[in-house]
Amino acid sequence: MPRTPVTVTVTGAAGQIGYALLFRVASGQLLGPDTPVRLRLLEITPALSAAEGTAMELDDCAFPLLAGIDITDDPATAFDGTNVALLVGARPRTKGMERGDLLEANGGIFKPQGRAINDHAADDVKVLVVGNPANTNALIARAAAPDVPAERFTAMTRLDHNRALTQLARKTGASVSDIRRLTIWGNHSATQYPDIFHAEVAGKNAAEAVGDETWLAEEFIPTVAKRGAAIIEARGASSAASAANAAVDHVHTWVHGTPEGDWTSMAVVSDGSYGVPEGLISSFPVTTANGSWQIVQGLEINEFSRPRIDASVQELIDEREAVSGLGLI
Ligand SMILES: NC(=O)c1ccc[n+]([C@@H]2O[C@H](COP(=O)([O-])OP(=O)(O)OC[C@H]3O[C@@H](n4cnc5c(N)ncnc54)[C@H](O)[C@@H]3O)[C@@H](O)[C@H]2O)c1
Ligand SMILES: O=C(O)C[C@H](O)C(=O)O
Secondary structure (H helix, E strand, C coil), X not given: CXXXXXXXXXXXXXXXXXXXXXXXXXXXXXXXXXXXXXEEEECCHHHHHHHHHHHHHHHHCCCCCEEEEEEECCHXXXXXXXXXXXXXXXXXXXXXXXXHHHHHHHHHHHHHHHHHHHHHCCCCCXXXXXXXXXXXXXXXXXXXXXXXXXXXXXXXXXXXXXXXXXXXXXXXXXXXXXXXXXXXXECCCCCCEEECCCCEECCEEHHHHHCCHHHHHHHHHHHHHCHHHHHHHHHCCCCCHHHHHHHXXXXXXXXXXXXXXXXXXXXEECCCHHHXXXXXXXXXXXXXXXXXXXXXCCCCCCCCHHHHHHHHHHHHHHHHHHHHHCCCC
């Protein structure tokens, strides 16, 4: 018997990630093959027609799990009763725009959306922020939603995690499915720190299997951390299908759990673990079970990793100060 549909809201639904994401959500890849979904597409008014075109295509796929589609430019309607909110739509940096301008423009999007989630979403709402700067946009949305438990606001570093898996698999000649316990720490930005010191490749410590700190410092870390920029350079547009894939992975893992003996990377609200100031939304090694996440505890942070984690966390602290100065949190 079909279950009650789960309401999934996607913002920026007419954008390029939205286009790659919606069909996967509707086909059941986000929540599983037994869970019907009702889609809510939020767009700005000028993009509503494009969102309607995408909805027509969704209809034309005749997905058995798709229980309905609503399209709106009103956040209160978009988040009404929503169970899963995928906040993709954001203001990209344009020529001449300073960092402060970018944060302010995104504050104008994520603050009202956070408030609408606070006032209208379902009690069990789970929020994933994809739109950049993702960690700080999540911080802004979370601050505007004091009635929603803080742990429901997350930001995406799963794309970075997946990128790191592939680079490590290539270096070691292993398959990505042989790799466990890799971690992205910090911000979804070029300061992020992909950490293989606790990772395993086919059961062996990954750093030992690689045995090449120069490769780690000079190739692996910059390749993963600057991959977004490399894709923009090559494609003329930022990553879309891989970002949508990572969003599907993030929510699927949050809902269905991490495999025994493994973890994933998610940007979640810090409880002070590993010296990351409480309240920052920073990427950590995380396990999930029964729809909840937990930061993996007790990992030893070595001299190679410590300054790299600290540098990315400092960037998050600076972003928090900037949005605080703008009155956004
Ligand atoms: N976290 C990650 O790993 C990751 C990876 C790739 C891209 N991104 C980010 O995701 C975001 C979206 O990327 P994209 O390629 O789809 O961009 P895009 O420009 O193709 O689409 C963005 C869409 O958002 C819409 N939008 C703008 N303001 C909105 C609002 N207030 N409410 C609803 N919709 C709104 C726009 O109309 C547009 O259709 C960007 O910020 C990008 O930098 C993050
Ligand atoms: O949109 C970007 O700036 C890059 C994106 O966050 C990515 O990691 O691909």
